[in-house]
Amino acid sequence: MTNLLAEKLQGVFKTLRGYGKLTESNVADAVREVRLALLAADVNYQVAKDFCEEVKTKCLGQEVLRSIRPGEQFVKIIHDELLACFSSTETELTPNRPLRILLCGLNGAGKTTTAGKLAEWFRNRKQHVVLVAGDLARPAAIEQLQILGKQVGITVLTYPGEKSPENVARLAREEVTRLRAEVAIFDAAGRLDVDDSLLAELEMVGKTWEPQETLLVADAATGQTAVKVAQAFQSRVPLTGLVLSKFDADTRGGAALSFQRITKMPIRFLGTGEGIDALELFQPERLVGRLLGMGDVVGLVEKAQTEFDAASVEKLSEKMAKNSFDLQDFLDQIKMVRKLGPLQNVLGMIPGMPKMPDSVDGEKSLRRVEAMVRSMTLEERSRPGILNARRRQRIARGSGTSVTELNELLHRFEEMKKMMQRLTRGGSPDKMLRNLMSKR
Numbered sequence: 196m197t198n199l200l201a202e203k204l205q206g207v208f209k210t211l212r213g214y215g216k217l218t219e220s221n222v223a224d225a226v227r228e229v230r231l232a233l234l235a236a237d238v239n240y241q242v243a244k245d246f247c248e249e250v251k252t253k254c255l256g257q258e259v260l261r262s263i264r265p266g267e268q269f270v271k272i273i274h275d276e277l278l279a280c281f282s283s284t285e286t287e288l289t290p291n292r293p294l295r296i297l298l299c300g301l302n303g304a305g306k307t308t309t310a311g312k313l314a315e316w317f318r319n320r321k322q323h324v325v326l327v328a329g330d331l332a333r334p335a336a337i338e339q340l341q342i343l344g345k346q347v348g349i350t351v352l353t354y355p356g357e358k359s360p361e362n363v364a365r366l367a368r369e370e371v372t373r374l375r376a377e378v379a380i381f382d383a384a385g386r387l388d389v390d391d392s393l394l395a396e397l398e399m400v401g402k403t404w405e406p407q408e409t410l411l412v413a414d415a416a417t418g419q420t421a422v423k424v425a426q427a428f429q430s431r432v433p434l435t436g437l438v439l440s441k442f443d444a445d446t447r448g449g450a451a452l453s454f455q456r457i458t459k460m461p462i463r464f465l466g467t468g469e470g471i472d473a474l475e476l477f478q479p480e481r482l483v484g485r486l487l488g489m490g491d492v493v494g495l496v497e498k499a500q501t502e503f504d505a506a507s508v509e510k511l512s513e514k515m516a517k518n519s520f521d522l523q524d525f526l527d528q529i530k531m532v533r534k535l536g537p538l539q540n541v542l543g544m545i546p547g548m549p550k551m552p553d554s555v556d557g558e559k560s561l562r563r564v565e566a567m568v569r570s571m572t573l574e575e576r577s578r579p580g581i582l583n584a585r586r587r588q589r590i591a592r593g594s595g596t597s598v599t600e601l602n603e604l605l606h607r608f609e610e611m612k613k614m615m616q617r618l619t620r621g622g623s624p625d626k627m628l629r630n631l632m633s634k635r
């Protein structure tokens with residue numbers, strides 16, 4: 196997903212990084228930039244304004260953490276605020292069976308496609324699913340669903356000749372019981388625009404179908420227009436949630452934010468492509484990470500916090516405080532990083548990493564670093580200062596690397612050591628990670 200909002204926000208964060216701390220004036224500047232970024236991402240004006248006010252208040256009320264730099268602190272505040280917008284919406288789909296879902300939305304929003312994707316999603320979770328062809332308004336609608344059904348091998352209930360969607364709902368409900376289906380998805384008709392006939396039809400279908408979940412499928416790519424559509428639906432149809440389709444094509448990731456703040460409805464799923472499996476359960480963390488273009492920072496920090504061996508961290512911070520961090524510790528640190536799992540996964544969680552050429556290269560270079568340190572004597576590891584040309588040649592040969600590469604490593608190690616001194620006792624593992632990973 197090309198993400199304009201993410202790009203702009205990254206710019207703001209970079210600017211802030213240059214400041215010593217968050218002050219009234221640099222926060223005001225940064226917040227203004229964020230607001231512009233949100234507006235450019237087609238976030239509703241009021242939403243952007245309110246959001247930025249909240250961020251500003253938080254920033255100025257926040258005690259300036261000594262170990263964190265303003266850019267990072269600002270990112271964290273924005274991150275938490277964004278998350279707060281979404282978290283309140285996290286509720287599970289009802290566990291009651293049969294689960295009847297009603298999909299509604301305008302023509303072309305992606306209802307039929309979503310019906311197929313959802314069916315596949317439930318089937319993958321070992322549920323007996325059926326689809327109901329309830330769009331009688333468009334001539335080819337039934338056939339489209341039948342084709343989809345065939346493609347995924349799911350029964351599609353159709354009632355040829357039936358003119359009333361309400362009757363279809365009644366007949367299908369009986370059949371769902373007969374078939375002992377656990378999930379039944381009703382693909383309702385749309386219109387070009389929200390009009391009275393559509394809302395009346397949905398009301399009638401709703402009375403008969405009695406869905407536990409009435410999901411509005413909205414085209415995320417149409418941004419604020421779709422938010423207005425959602426409001427119009429909401430006024431008459433008891434919606435329980437949203438599916439944002441075409442999220443793949445969405446270069447304005449802010450749509451989700453507007454939807455959430457204005458409709459206050461939970462976003463249940465994101466449609467991320469035309470394929471049958473291009474459906475994601477909505478996860479606020481993930482979306483916020485994407486909006487910020489930060490990868491899954493929080494995921495990484497949490498993982499780091501649980502996986503890092505607390506005692507080693509303690510030992511490391513002590514060494515940092517005494518400025519006696521050496522290459523042996525560096526090696527230990529690499530071991531800790533490895534404990535986090537396959538390097539690809541870890542790298543994917545680090546901000547800015549998509550720009551890294553290839554994570555396989557990352558894994559490889561980590562192994563080379565390990566090899567170089569292992570080729571050093573214990574004394575050399577603790578006092579890299581003694582590494583003269585002769586020693587360097589020996590180490591390069593012993594580890595199957597080159598002197599240039601070794602020099603680079605030593606340079607990076609020195610840089611990192613400098614950075615580490617800025618960390619306070621009990622320092623944060625994620626930052627150590629970032630320092631370790633960054634090439635320069």
Ligand SMILES: Nc1nc2c(ncn2[C@@H]2O[C@H](COP(=O)(O)OP(=O)(O)O)[C@@H](O)[C@H]2O)c(=O)[nH]1
Pocket residue numbers: 300301302303304305306307308309385412440441442443444465466467468469473
């Ligand atoms: N790229 C993309 N296209 C989608 C997505 N969902 C639906 N579409 C496309 O949008 C068009 C309209 O979808 P359809 O399901 O027929 O909409 P309906 O009129 O609401 O039933 C089709 O060409 C779909 O392939 C999505 O999540 N991503």
Ligand SMILES: [Mg+2]
Pocket residue numbers: 306307308330336
């Ligand atoms: Mg359709």
